[in-house]
Amino acid sequence: MPRTTLNDLSAEAAAPKRSRRKEARPGELLEAALDLFVEKGFAATRVDEVAARAGVSKGTLFLYFPSKEELFKAVVRENIAGRFAEWNTELESFVGTTSDVLRYCYQVWWERIGATKASGITKLMFSEAQNFPEIAQFYQQEVILPGRALVRRILQRGVERGEFQAIDLDYGTYIVLAPMMFLMLWNNSMGPCSLPDENFSPEEYLRTQVDNMLHGLCIRPGPAATPPPVACCPPPSTSS
Known part of the structure; x- marks a missing residue:
């Protein structure tokens, strides 16, 4: 049986390191x-x-x-586009109201995209898409269209369950996406340059936006019965 030397052991130890x-x-x-x-x-x-x-x-x-270009596409797939399959699966298994879905959607988006460096990709696309049509088309196919489709599914869920009003779902997606777009642009432009006394909380901003959104989406109860009018002055008395 061949004898194992120190050199052999060193080589074995080094190989996994090179592989990793x-x-x-x-x-x-x-x-x-x-x-x-x-x-x-x-x-x-x-x-x-x-x-x-x-x-x-x-x-x-x-x-x-x-x-x-291929490097940039890989960055987008790794940090944004590759998450849509996971998010669609979460939507399918979500138990709760569609209002809860929207709140969860914003929370997860902020944790996984908005508060990370990946949010800067959106600002890059806004500023450079017109100069790089191939990149713009890729981003449209891999990020914008799947994102809009996912939001549309959420809104459709609310309408079908009788929780949301019947709205134009294609344009309704922009209502949901607008706060996300604002935060990504703000955090990668004016946000770092904000005045020291400006206390802006992205989490509170998202909570406020979703509250306002749901007040517009949720079906309101029907109006209460109108009470009979009250005379502003008593009728004149009749004398016999």
Whole structure:
């Protein structure tokens, strides 16, 4: 039986480390790319900067992502688009009123997207989509359309259960999405530059928005019976 040497053991110990490092590289590249895309925008971000921040060579980056466009698409899928399957499953299994669904929707969105660096991708798309039509079309297909479809399902649920008024569901989706869009743009533009005494809470803002929204969506009880009018002055007395 061959004898195991210290060199053999060292090689065995080193192999898993190299393997883990190779597997970790795509994740490290996506994290570095997200940081730079949000900080600098799509046009100004260079792939060699992404590789340097991830601690690999530009050649290594191109082994995983053949272009900056494909790198950006992978960032969007990793941080936003890849979540829609999970969210649709949660909606299907949700037990509770549709008002509860909306409140949960905002809470989960804020925790998983709005309060993270991924929210900066929306600001990037608003500012650069017109200059990069291929990226804009990708974002439309992978993020905007699935997002609107999910919100539409929520509103349809409320209408079918008799909880919400029958509204134009296509335009109703924008009512739900507007507060999210505002927060993503605010947090990645004016928010960090706010005055020190401005106490703006994103969580409180979302609670206020959903309260106002539900007051407009929920079916109201019918009007109470109108009491008979009361005479403003007693009728004149009759004398015999």
